[in-house]
Amino acid sequence: MPLKSLKVLDFSTLLPGPYATMMLADLGAEVVRIEAPNRVDLLRHLPPLLAEGENQTSACFATLNRNKRAMALDLKNPAAVEAIKQMIGDYDILVEQFRPGVMARLGLGYDELARINPRLIYCSISGYGQSGSHRDRAGHDINYLALSGLAGYSGRAETGPVLSGTQIADIAGGSYPAAVGILAAVIERQHSGRGQSIDISMTDGALAMNALFGANCLVSGKDPQPGSEFLNGGSFYGYYRTADQRYLAVGSLEPPFLKGLLQALGKPEWIGRASDTHPEAVDAFKADIQSIIETRPLQHWCEVFAELDVCVEPVLNFGEAADSELFRSREMLVEVPLAERQSEQEFEPQRVRQIGCPIKFSRSRAEYRSIGSPLGAHTRDVLREQGFSDEQIERMLAAADQTNA
Numbered sequence: 001m002p003l004k005s006l007k008v009l010d011f012s013t014l015l016p017g018p019y020a021t022m023m024l025a026d027l028g029a030e031v032v033r034i035e036a037p038n039r040v041d042l043l044r045h046l047p048p049l050l051a052e053g054e055n056q057t058s059a060c061f062a063t064l065n066r067n068k069r070a071m072a073l074d075l076k077n078p079a080a081v082e083a084i085k086q087m088i089g090d091y092d093i094l095v096e097q098f099r100p101g102v103m104a105r106l107g108l109g110y111d112e113l114a115r116i117n118p119r120l121i122y123c124s125i126s127g128y129g130q131s132g133s134h135r136d137r138a139g140h141d142i143n144y145l146a147l148s149g150l151a152g153y154s155g156r157a158e159t160g161p162v163l164s165g166t167q168i169a170d171i172a173g174g175s176y177p178a179a180v181g182i183l184a185a186v187i188e189r190q191h192s193g194r195g196q197s198i199d200i201s202m203t204d205g206a207l208a209m210n211a212l213f214g215a216n217c218l219v220s221g222k223d224p225q226p227g228s229e230f231l232n233g234g235s236f237y238g239y240y241r242t243a244d245q246r247y248l249a250v251g252s253l254e255p256p257f258l259k260g261l262l263q264a265l266g267k268p269e270w271i272g273r274a275s276d277t278h279p280e281a282v283d284a285f286k287a288d289i290q291s292i293i294e295t296r297p298l299q300h301w302c303e304v305f306a307e308l309d310v311c312v313e314p315v316l317n318f319g320e321a322a323d324s325e326l327f328r329s330r331e332m333l334v335e336v337p338l339a340e341r342q343s344e345q346e347f348e349p350q351r352v353r354q355i356g357c358p359i360k361f362s363r364s365r366a367e368y369r370s371i372g373s374p375l376g377a378h379t380r381d382v383l384r385e386q387g388f389s390d391e392q393i394e395r396m397l398a399a400a401d402q403t404n405a
Helices: 016-026 059-064 078-090 110-116 141-148 168-192 202-208 213-220 255-264 268-275 279-293 298-305 318-322 325-329 379-385 390-404
Strands: 007-010 030-035 049-051 068-072 093-096 121-126 197-201 238-241 247-250 312-314 333-337 351-355
Touching: 007 016, 007 078, 016 030, 016 059, 016 068, 016 093, 016 121, 016 168, 049 059, 059 351, 068 379, 078 110, 078 390, 093 168, 110 121, 121 168, 141 168, 141 202, 168 197, 168 202, 197 202, 238 279, 247 298, 255 268, 268 279, 298 312, 318 325, 379 390
Parallel strands: 007 030, 007 093, 030 068, 093 121, 121 197
Antiparallel strands: 238 247, 247 312, 333 351
């Protein structure tokens, strides 16, 4: 496993940080996730649940936190903070997702921990970054997309911005830049021998995704508009409703693909219409394509385009996608044990179906050892490994219980 030499302390919650550390854990990094015993990650309770009671774990939590060990430590307890400081010398990477300044107030900021472990790579993921005008402001994915300009030209002119089916800024603007930044810092550390802090702003990441139309705007001075650019509704590129209220995704922009599309629709003579970019002509062309596609159900069009290489595909619901030949052949759906086996003699545990790692190697591979663990499942084990005695551990946990009482 390519990252088996790395050890990670993960203080993040919800989606962006856990997704980033899930990728690291899938590729072999040893990830220990630290949660507050009195402030449980809300994703643990999001139905459907795989277990109830003390072992309560939701399906999404079980995926985002697979392959990780779980500790429950109250960071307001000085003993827990001292425990982290004692542990940090043994770890390569720390990931946190608090508001800027929170970790420093707890005594766990980068400067303090770097004095203990100069090789530490310290990744902070936040909505607006560790500096700047919005650093202390609360936000969610929808806010980051709004401020980045992406939402401004997503959707239709008549409907305005649309909600995405997934959290674009959280994952593409937060999780992936965090993983890339961490691994870049690991490579740099091989030469310098020193760690560093990494400041990941999900809004910065969202702004950077304006790679095509944002670049155009910076040169032309013209803002991209909803339904006006060639990939957001300003051409025939788009979704078309079928007779059974399903949809086809038509992306036949290049001439050979367009020719094949129009031949399949029985209208090869329309080939010249795609080059007319006047809004009225574009709308009429799209309406005529729609008028043909809506006469037949989705299955008919799937059969028509199955053997044609023209960038036309059905819009699948998630269940259809998960069971499709495409993702079966790519081994993207995996069976993950409910618990990691402690020995070869143990019976194989029950398994849960999950989405797998999208990164494929020629010699290495991702592994799926266990789903996200119950709260604090490995607290005592990890502390013992760090040299704490049973007496010290029980005293620390008892102090936390008294604080929460």
